[in-house]
Amino acid sequence: MSFCTRCGAETILKIPGGDDRQRQVCPVCNAVAYQNPKIVVGAIPVWEGRILLCRRAIEPRRGFWTLPAGFMENDETLAQGAARETWEEARARLIDMEPYGVYTLTFVNQVYVMFRAQIVDGQFAPGPESLETALVDEKQIPWPQLAFAVIAGTLERYLADRRRGRFPMYMDEISSPQGHAPRYPDTASASGPAAFPPISLKAVSGKKQ
């Protein structure tokens, strides 16, 4: 059961005129309640080569470790949102932000946009949504205690890219909570001509076409 935000009447599930999928539609004022994917913005905050992680104080995945990330708000850019979330969760300020990964999580209707960044003055502390925060080197990353596949995948890629000294920008789909699309530009270019609609997308480098 759902109600119209505009007039408060109970809505019904139907295909609006000129549309091709079911929506919650108000039978009184005809308002349509569209449901669209939400954007999650986050960062890989780095200080002297170590990565800032937060242990979640809230559900889902309370007690597990993550990179600072959260829902983008109105009236901010993607980078501003990632910086805001990093401040809220880890009390760190970011500079030298570079876009790094854009991931569609179809199973939860979210699009993650992750940035690489440096931490100003190496300062950080737990914000209200974190139990603790920590700067970790590669060997200290608590892989089995990471909260989400997209976070594990982002860290895996970041470490591999850092080893080879090259950071392309990625765009990928993550189609299940378990998958984390560990594909790199070097090995992912075998996508032949796709039928409509394309099923997934290879990672992207800025290389000459």
Next chain:
Amino acid sequence: MSFCTRCGAETILKIPGGDDRQRQVCPVCNAVAYQNPKIVVGAIPVWEGRILLCRRAIEPRRGFWTLPAGFMENDETLAQGAARETWEEARARLIDMEPYGVYTLTFVNQVYVMFRAQIVDGQFAPGPESLETALVDEKQIPWPQLAFAVIAGTLERYLADRRRGRFPMYMDEISSPQGHAPRYPDTASASGPAAFPPISLKAVSGKKQ
């Protein structure tokens, strides 16, 4: 005036506990109605070097020309959404899709994700939301009749990148309906260390860091 989608009661504007900004909150069931940016997915469909444009049959900007683009739906990837919109508006099927631009339009709380793509078999036709569709070469682009700044900016960049034979991926803010962020990676790297929060973001190439 706004109503709760969960119980139909009239909501009030207030800062929920643990939050720091005003939301529509239900005084009866405590549900919070979050408002977040929406994602628009679109494409630059190309056939034999010419670009497919659509003349809009719907508001806003009815009668003006645009690239196929529209709101991303649940249960699809960014690329699938761009392909779907291209089919709906221009009856063209896409292959060889490559992510090209990610633009935050802060003045309408939208994030555009634009792809470069080729048109299958050069087939296209107006869909229900288009008055007409046309394949145009560079000299035929109706610049004063383009519907949106983000579309003009995307086309401008695409043509410049094609001339130099290199297509990096861009991430930018467009902060007003007039602005279209005509910055290219070569000239946009003069962003010094930013204070928190960062104000904008330079375009991105996949170059060695």
